Amino acid sequence: MSIKVEHLTKEFDNRKVLDNISFNVEEGEVLSIVGFSGSGKSTILKILCGLLKPDSGIIDISDGDIAMVFQYSALFDSLNVFDNISFALQERKEFKGKYTKQDLQEIVKKSLNTVGLSGIEEKFPHELSGGMQKRVSLARAIVTKPKYILYDEPTAGLDPVASTVIEDYILRLRDETKATSIVVTHQMSTITRCSDRVIMLYDGHIVFRGTPQELLKQDNPYTRQFVSASIEGPMKIAADSF
Numbered sequence: 001m002s003i004k005v006e007h008l009t010k011e012f013d014n015r016k017v018l019d020n021i022s023f024n025v026e027e028g029e030v031l032s033i034v035g036f037s038g039s040g041k042s043t044i045l046k047i048l049c050g051l052l053k054p055d056s057g058i059i060d061i062s063d064g065d066i067a068m069v070f071q072y073s074a075l076f077d078s079l080n081v082f083d084n085i086s087f088a089l090q091e092r093k094e095f096k097g098k099y100t101k102q103d104l105q106e107i108v109k110k111s112l113n114t115v116g117l118s119g120i121e122e123k124f125p126h127e128l129s130g131g132m133q134k135r136v137s138l139a140r141a142i143v144t145k146p147k148y149i150l151y152d153e154p155t156a157g158l159d160p161v162a163s164t165v166i167e168d169y170i171l172r173l174r175d176e177t178k179a180t181s182i183v184v185t186h187q188m189s190t191i192t193r194c195s196d197r198v199i200m201l202y203d204g205h206i207v208f209r210g211t212p213q214e215l216l217k218q219d220n221p222y223t224r225q226f227v228s229a230s231i232e233g234p235m236k237i238a239a240d241s242f
């Protein structure tokens with residue numbers, strides 16, 4: 001149930017966004033991927049879940065049961081919470097016809113409870129706050145009991161308290177599902193609270209790998225610049241990249 005990525009390369013418009021990247025995530029581990037906007041973080045997640053094809057490289061995910069929590073909750077606006085969450089169970093062929101309406105109601109209720117919500121099955125996404133939308137998208141991600149969960153900036157745009165709530169759920173999901181997880185994030189609190197290990201991307205390469213504690217030591221120019229959010233440092237930020 002580990003993830004192995006070897007020599008992954010992906011180019012867009014003749015620019016190598018990922019240039020021979022290798023890393024792995026051990027079973028049950030949470031890996032954070034950090035780096036400035038445009039450094040290729042989302043591209044890695046999209047390749048892992050099959051939305052994008054790499055130019056070259058080896059992706060080894062032992063069982064393709066992957067859930068993605070997208071940056072912008074990516075709920076269906078025209079579906080209520082119940083339908084949003086049960087969608088995967090009603091549409092995916094391995095689940096089709098497996099559950100009665102009553103089963104689905106139980107499953108949806110339980111998955112909402114896991115993220116601290118209840119009684120909102122009939123609500124539509126626009127009736128929910130940003131933090132609640134993110135929690136519904138977490139609930140949707142876990143409903144199929146995935147072995148892998150990929151989170152794309154799960155706390156982006158949330159205030160610190162709402163971020164803490166989401167971080168707690170990421171930890172809880174790890175403990176309850178034992179899923180192997182990757183969290184793409186900019187947020188220091190998410191990195192330090194949720195991850196076992198961190199990799200930092202810049203210019204197509206991994207410029208740091210280590211634990212959150214090692215990242216916080218800031219003992220290389222990249223970690224120093226990232227942690228202090230400084231404009232000065234080895235990482236140049238293109239004006240058109242954010």
Ligand SMILES: Nc1ncnc2c1ncn2[C@@H]1O[C@H](COP(=O)(O)OP(=O)(O)O)[C@@H](O)[C@H]1O
Nearest residue numbers: 012013017035036037038039040041042043044
């Ligand atoms: N489908 C695409 N076509 C062309 N360029 C893309 C595409 N997807 C991403 N890019 C470019 O690749 C770079 C990395 O994007 P992305 O992985 O979304 O970065 P991040 O998630 O780290 O902010 C950016 O410069 C982006 O513009």
Ligand SMILES: [Mg+2]
Nearest residue numbers: 041042043152
């Ligand atoms: Mg992104």
